[in-house]
Amino acid sequence: MDFGTVVALIIALVGFGLIVASRRDQRGSREAARLAAVERKLDAVMKHLGIEEPRAAEDPDVVAHLVKGEFIQAIKVYRERTGAGLAEAKDAVEQIARQRGLR
Incomplete structure (x- = not known):
């Protein structure tokens, strides 16, 4: 060639x-x-x-982290499970904590 x-x-x-x-x-x-x-x-x-x-509010892992005082880890789990943004996840986790008297 x-x-x-x-x-x-x-x-x-x-x-x-x-x-x-x-x-x-x-x-x-x-x-x-x-x-x-x-x-x-x-x-x-x-x-x-x-x-x-359905929200991750019922997610036992989110609640378990809140009970241990691991707020940031709870937000990470919430974001992984829901696909929420950081601000939305923070607000949702704060609301979960307030509802359960954890914050």
């Missing part, structure tokens, strides 16, 4: 690889968009029906 043929083959292989990779990214993006749409719809249905998402 001459040099031009080798270069053409390399370019073709790199192009093919880029096409395959972009299709995977597009598929992942579409799936993420569909999942987000389903979550929005589910949230709307739950709101319409007056259903609240």
Whole structure:
């Protein structure tokens, strides 16, 4: 094979690889968009029906950390279990502590 043929083959292989990779990214993006749409719809249905998402307030690990005085660890567990942000988790854990007379 001459040099031009080798270069053409390399370019073709790199192009093919880029096409395959972009299709995977597009598929992942579409799936993420569909999942987000389903979550929005589910949230709307739950709101319409007056259903609240279960909270980690009943989570025994959160309460156990509060009983031990491990407030920061309780927030970490709450965030892991609910996906809440830091401020939201802090407020929720403070409320749990107040309800149980732990703070």
